[in-house]
Amino acid sequence: MKANTFLSTTSLGSLAVAAFVIGAVASASAADPVVADPSATVEYSGTVSVLTKFGLQQLSPFFVNAAKEYEKLHPDVKVELIQESDDSVKGKTKALVASNSLPDVYFTWTGSWGENFVRGNRAVDLTPVIGPDTEWGKTLATAAVSAFQYNGKLYGIPLYLDAKFMGYNKSLFEKAGVSEPKTFDELLTACATLRKSGVTPVSFGNKEGWPGVHYAGQLLAYNVPQATLEKDFVPATADYADPGYVVSLTQFKKLIDECSDGSGTNGSSYASAIQQFGSGKAAMYYQEIIEFDQATAEGALKREDFGFFKLPAPADAKGDVKSIEGAPEGYMISAASKNIPLAIDFMRFVTSAENGKVLSAPPYGQPSATVGGYSADSMNPAVVGGLKVIADSSYLMPWLDTANPPRVAAAWLSGLQALVGGTMSPEEVMERVKEAAASSK
Amino acid sequence: MAVMKHEHEGEAAKIGFTGPSRVEKDRFGPIAGVLSFRWVLIAFVLILWFVYYPIIDNFIVSTKNQDIFTGETAFIGLDNYRRLQGDPVFWTAIVNNTLYAVISVVFQVFGAFVLAALIEGLTEERWRRFWRAVYFVPSAISITVTGLLFYFIYQPDIGLLDSALTQIGLAEWSRAWLGEEGTAIYAIIAMSQWQGFGYSTLLFAIAIQKIPRELYDAAIMDGAGTWRRLWNITFPLTREMTGLMVIVTITGAFQVFNEVMVMTGGGPNNSSQVLGTWLYQQGFIENDFGYGAAIATVIFVITLITGFAQLWYTKRRRVDL
Numbered sequence: 001m002k003a004n005t006f007l008s009t010t011s012l013g014s015l016a017v018a019a020f021v022i023g024a025v026a027s028a029s030a031a032d033p034v035v036a037d038p039s040a041t042v043e044y045s046g047t048v049s050v051l052t053k054f055g056l057q058q059l060s061p062f063f064v065n066a067a068k069e070y071e072k073l074h075p076d077v078k079v080e081l082i083q084e085s086d087d088s089v090k091g092k093t094k095a096l097v098a099s100n101s102l103p104d105v106y107f108t109w110t111g112s113w114g115e116n117f118v119r120g121n122r123a124v125d126l127t128p129v130i131g132p133d134t135e136w137g138k139t140l141a142t143a144a145v146s147a148f149q150y151n152g153k154l155y156g157i158p159l160y161l162d163a164k165f166m167g168y169n170k171s172l173f174e175k176a177g178v179s180e181p182k183t184f185d186e187l188l189t190a191c192a193t194l195r196k197s198g199v200t201p202v203s204f205g206n207k208e209g210w211p212g213v214h215y216a217g218q219l220l221a222y223n224v225p226q227a228t229l230e231k232d233f234v235p236a237t238a239d240y241a242d243p244g245y246v247v248s249l250t251q252f253k254k255l256i257d258e259c260s261d262g263s264g265t266n267g268s269s270y271a272s273a274i275q276q277f278g279s280g281k282a283a284m285y286y287q288e289i290i291e292f293d294q295a296t297a298e299g300a301l302k303r304e305d306f307g308f309f310k311l312p313a314p315a316d317a318k319g320d321v322k323s324i325e326g327a328p329e330g331y332m333i334s335a336a337s338k339n340i341p342l343a344i345d346f347m348r349f350v351t352s353a354e355n356g357k358v359l360s361a362p363p364y365g366q367p368s369a370t371v372g373g374y375s376a377d378s379m380n381p382a383v384v385g386g387l388k389v390i391a392d393s394s395y396l397m398p399w400l401d402t403a404n405p406p407r408v409a410a411a412w413l414s415g416l417q418a419l420v421g422g423t424m425s426p427e428e429v430m431e432r433v434k435e436a437a438a439s440s441k
Numbered sequence: 442m443a444v445m446k447h448e449h450e451g452e453a454a455k456i457g458f459t460g461p462s463r464v465e466k467d468r469f470g471p472i473a474g475v476l477s478f479r480w481v482l483i484a485f486v487l488i489l490w491f492v493y494y495p496i497i498d499n500f501i502v503s504t505k506n507q508d509i510f511t512g513e514t515a516f517i518g519l520d521n522y523r524r525l526q527g528d529p530v531f532w533t534a535i536v537n538n539t540l541y542a543v544i545s546v547v548f549q550v551f552g553a554f555v556l557a558a559l560i561e562g563l564t565e566e567r568w569r570r571f572w573r574a575v576y577f578v579p580s581a582i583s584i585t586v587t588g589l590l591f592y593f594i595y596q597p598d599i600g601l602l603d604s605a606l607t608q609i610g611l612a613e614w615s616r617a618w619l620g621e622e623g624t625a626i627y628a629i630i631a632m633s634q635w636q637g638f639g640y641s642t643l644l645f646a647i648a649i650q651k652i653p654r655e656l657y658d659a660a661i662m663d664g665a666g667t668w669r670r671l672w673n674i675t676f677p678l679t680r681e682m683t684g685l686m687v688i689v690t691i692t693g694a695f696q697v698f699n700e701v702m703v704m705t706g707g708g709p710n711n712s713s714q715v716l717g718t719w720l721y722q723q724g725f726i727e728n729d730f731g732y733g734a735a736i737a738t739v740i741f742v743i744t745l746i747t748g749f750a751q752l753w754y755t756k757r758r759r760v761d762l
Contacts, residue, residue, distance in 0.1 A: 091725045098509045098730070116728075120510030207619070209708060264597035266709035267620025272596070406727040418710035423622055 034335040035125040038134065042341040045076040049103035050346070051093065053329070055085040058294065058363050065358075066350050079346065087208065097122065102334040104343040108156060110147045110327045111403035112233070117332055118150040124333040124340055127154045136348055144328035144369040147396070156330045157347045158369035160359060162288050163326025163390045164214055165308040167295055167382075172199055172283040173307070180307070184251065184314035191259035194283045203282030204260035205273035206420055209413035213400045214325065215255065215286060215311070216416055219248035221323040221397035222313045229319075233403045238437040240430060244318050249419060249426035251314055256420050259284070263421045277301065286311065288326070289386040293365030296380070306382055310389060323395035327402075328369050404437075411436035496741060503734035510728070521735035531736065534714045537626045538743075541633070541715065542694035548634040549641040550686045556638075557645030558675050562667070573646055576639035584636070588703030591632040595619045619705050622712035629704050629713060633697070641686055648682035649675055688751040692744040716740050 052063050060083050067079035082103060084092045089107055096102050102122060108114045117123040130137045130145055131154060137145060140158060148156025166187075173179065173190075176197035181187040191201035206212045220229060223244035232238040256262060265273075277285035280300035287295060296303045313321040333343045349355070356373020359366045360383065367387050368374050376384045390396075401409040415432045418424035424432075478485075503522070506515045525531050560572045579587070594601045595618040603615035618628040652675065660670050676683075698717035701707060707714040707722060714722070716736055724733030 091721075094509060094725045094728070116510040120508070120512065122510065207708065208706065261597065264617030264620050267595065267597055267617035267625075269592075407729075410722065410727055414708065414710045417708050418622075421620070421622055421709050423710060 033121050033125060034340070035127070036129045036333070036340065036344060038128045040341040042345045043339065044074040044342065044345075046339050046342065047078045047080055048105065048339070048343050048346045049080040049082065050331075051082045051084065051089070051096070051103045051106040053084060053086060053089045053107040055083040055088065058297065059366075062359060062364055062366075063350075066355055070346055070349050073349075077342065077346075100336070102336060104334055104337040104339065105331050105347060106334060107329070108148075108332050109329060109399065109402040110156070111398045112405055113402040114148055114156060114332070115150055118153075118155050122332075122335050123155045124335050124337070124344075125153045125155060126157065126333065126344070129344060130154050130157065136351075139353065139371055140351065141328075141369045141371060143396075144330075147328050148330060148332075156332055157351060158328040158330040159351060160290065160330075160366035161326070161328050161369055161387065161390055162290050162367075163324045163386065163393075163396070164218060164286060164288055164311070165386055165389070166202075166284050166311050167277065167287050167292065167306060167308045168284045169277070169280060169282075169301055170305045170307045172197070172280065176283070178283075180309050181312050184255075184312045187312050188254065188258050200261060200276065200282040202255075202259040202284045202286065203273040203276035204256065204265045204286070205268035205270045206265045206417060207267060207269045209417050210399075210401055211270045211273070211286070212252070212256075212416040212420055213412050216248060216252050216412070217397055217400045218311045218323075218325040219251050219314070220245065220319070220400070221325060221395065222317040222319045222321055223248045223251075224319045226320050226323070226395050229397070232437070233398075235405050235408075235437065235440040238408070238440075240434045240437055245430050245433075246426045247314075247318075249416075249429055252416070253419055253426065266417050266421050289383060289390070290366045292382045292386065293362045293380055297363065303380060303382075308382055308386060320395050322393055323397050324390060324393040325397040325399070326390065327396055327398050330369070405440040407440045408433060408436045499734050499737050499741075503731055503738050505731050507730050508728065509730060517731070521732045522738075524732065525735060525739065530711045530714050530719055531716075533711060534716045534719045537713065537715045538695050538697070540626065541630055541697055542691045544630050545634065545637065545690045545694050546687060549637045549690050550683060553638055553641035553686075554645050554676070554679070554683060555671075557642045557649055558671050560642070561646055561649045569646075573643055576642045578639065579636045580640040580643075582636065584699045585703055587632060587636050588700065591628070591635075592619070592704060595628050620709060622709055625705050625709060625713040629700050632704065633700050637690075637693075641690075644686065645679060645682060648679040652678045684751050684754055688748055691747045691751075695740055695743050695747070 050063065050067075054060050054063050063081055063083065067081060070079055071077055080103070082092070084107075090113075093102075093106060096106075097117075097120070108117065108123075114123075128134070130140070132138070132142050132145070141161070144158035144161060145154055145156070147158065148154060168180075172194065176194045176199070178190045178193050181190045194201040204211060224242045225244075228242045228244075232240050232242075256265065261268075273282075274285055274287065274291065274295060276282045277287075278295050278297075278301050285295065292306070292308070295301060296306050310324060331347060333340055333347070337343050351368075351370050351373070353370055353372045356368030356370035357375050357378060358364070360368045360374035361378040362380055365380055365383055367379075367383055374384075374387075400412050404412065411433045415424060415429035419426065419429050504516060504518055506517050506520075507513070556576065560569055560576075563569050563572070582590075597603060597617035597620060598615070600618075602618065606612060606615045616624060618624050656674050656678075657670055660674055665673065696717060697715050698721070701713055701715050701718045702721070705713045707718040711719075716739065720733045720736040720740070723729045723736065
């Protein structure tokens with residue numbers, strides 16, 4: 001082999017791939033703002049491309065079936081699906097943005113993630129078609145639609161509601177003589193009792209970083225006033241000086257050390273943790289309501305043995321103890337779409353009450369954001385119960401890693417891993433977050 | 442030591458890349474040289490467009506601050522390169538890549554060379570085939586599958602490694618190999634050696650097979666032992682392959698990405714970040730494509746220097762058969 005040929009194909013070649021992607025950014029540019037026209041006629045022909053977050057095997061059939069049904073209703077329309085997982089959708093979306101190839105419909109979280117698309121004029125302003133007084137808007141939970149409001153305009157189509165709960169194994173609790181903890185201290189006491197009974201109290205896998213961020217997010221909502229949190233989510237006003245931050249991280253560290261496998265959890269994935277809980281080897285797992293069906297889908301944990309409670313608030317919490325961490329998740333319409341009315345029509349079909357009931361019931365278990373989009377009879381009772389808790393909550397605390405700008409989110413992710421691993425103190429983590437916030441201004 | 446030399450003159454002419462023919466020289470005179478270039482023109486244009494243009498474009502991107510969502514860009518000169526100096530994770534990544542390179546050269550070049558020599562030293566062909574296959578199997582497994590396999594091996598407490606340590610009375614050594622900042626990168630490098638070792642061994646085995654048997658027979662007659670033959674015959678006559686393997690291994694170590702993404706994603710607390718994953722983190726997670734491009738330029742410069750250094754070394758010490 002000629003070494004110089006080799007040189008050109010390895011040391012240069014792989015860089016070229018990265019450079020090609022990165023270089024494409026130079027040509028990416030935002031368009032002018034686009035507003036949905038409620039009187040636009042839908043032309044039922046052509047293609048609608050959709051980027052979903054339902055890439056997991058048990059979730060992917062939902063959009064596949066919805067697309068088939070829609071194509072059956074409108075034979076000249078083809079729905080192209082790009083199905084990504086929770087972990088891969090961020091990278092995929094950014095690659096599509098960078099190359100100006102966003103599909104007609106794409107998944108989004110609320111908070112700063114969704115704001116990125118609005119800032120770049122990449123999302124259609126849906127206010128005229130999804131506002132509270134519109135025909136479509138009346139079929140969707142108003143609070144869920146409002147979660148995608150930016151600059152007083154509505155940009156998102158909420159598909160389902162999500163929030164974080166502590167799921168538990170009733171049999172293991174009963175065996176250990178433990179009842180549902182009502183306070184943070186009771187939770188720590190329950191952990192000690194469960195550990196004595198021979199099970200891991202809380203299964204926790206923090207390889208991805210965000211599972212730790214979810215714990216911290218709920219504790220922050222309890223310990224830091226809502227107004228302070230929302231001020232700190234905005235780069236221009238963020239200072240992260242409230243003492244509640246350090247208090248929250250101290251509680252988080254205590255919870256991980258006393259209830260889980262401690263520092264070793266940085267080497268386990270969240271998927272391993274949910275398996276550990278599902279197979280009955282751990283008594284609790286902090287999970288999203290959209291994972292309730294997944295936890296009892298297979299393994300030793302039966303649906304009737306599954307219970308849940310909101311992460312108990314610490315005593316003397318200075319924030320909102322009635323808050324819950326979570327947010328609706330939904331979709332936006334690309335401002336560059338060639339057929340915006342058709343894309344909107346497809347999403348109206350997906351968010352119909354009928355499809356909502358399918359989405360809310362097993363095996364999907366994603367509580368629909370559509371009014372009347374779920375039926376308690378066909379749903380997992382735990383999901384129905386969780387929805388009631390969400391409805392009674394005073395504040396939906398957004399996920400820290402989507403509410404904050406990317407650099408601050410990265411500081412939370414790596415900082416909390418260091419806290420779990422014991423290489424940083426709560427104060428040091430907050431210093432890192434403050435530095436990241438300052439550099440994001 | 443006798444060294445056989447083959448004549449290569451005329452071989453290139455057979456495949457048509459040596460320049461204008463006499464007929465062309467007569468017909469086209471001074472432009473004959475240019476005309477002969479037409480055979481490589483398409484390849485040349487493709488290389489320019491797909492390899493060299495992106496490298497230049499990447500450098501241009503690294504001098505800008507870009508917002509991928511708005512498409513706004515601002516020229517910031519070499520600020521991203523100055524920022525690299527004060528970025529502790531960048532230096533962690535440099536150290537990790539260097540560790541990756543050094544350990545990989547030891548195992549995948551010199552270790553694989555010794556193993557290949559031992560395998561090729563076996564008298565029976567069926568055993569040589571058997572051992573080549575045994576060592577090559579891990580290289581045939583995809584990195585995603587390997588990552589998943591080692592993820593379970595390294596699982597704290599229930600993983601194969603910790604269980605084995607407990608079984609042999611070394612329970613105090615067991616730990617969350619991928620979950621601790623001090624061990625994560627070494628656990629990934631170990632996996633990489635397991636996967637890459639067999640491939641290097643096979644390449645060395647092929648190089649060793651090309652060495653004429655008579656050289657060994659003569660050395661044996663002169664009383665040379667196994668190590669003497671390895672050092673005085675096998676090693677010098679596979680020097681070109683060794684040089685090549687060093688380039689492959691070092692450049693590969695500085696471009697490593699998949700292994701780290703699958704196993705740790707660069708964590709915990711960025712302790713296992715390498716340049717490739719830090720580039721990805723900056724570009725695709727933190728939306729800082731300019732800074733990501735600056736990291737890409739650093740990777741390019743490092744691998745280019747390595748490549749040139751090795752080329753110079755192998756040319757100087759080349760031994761033809």
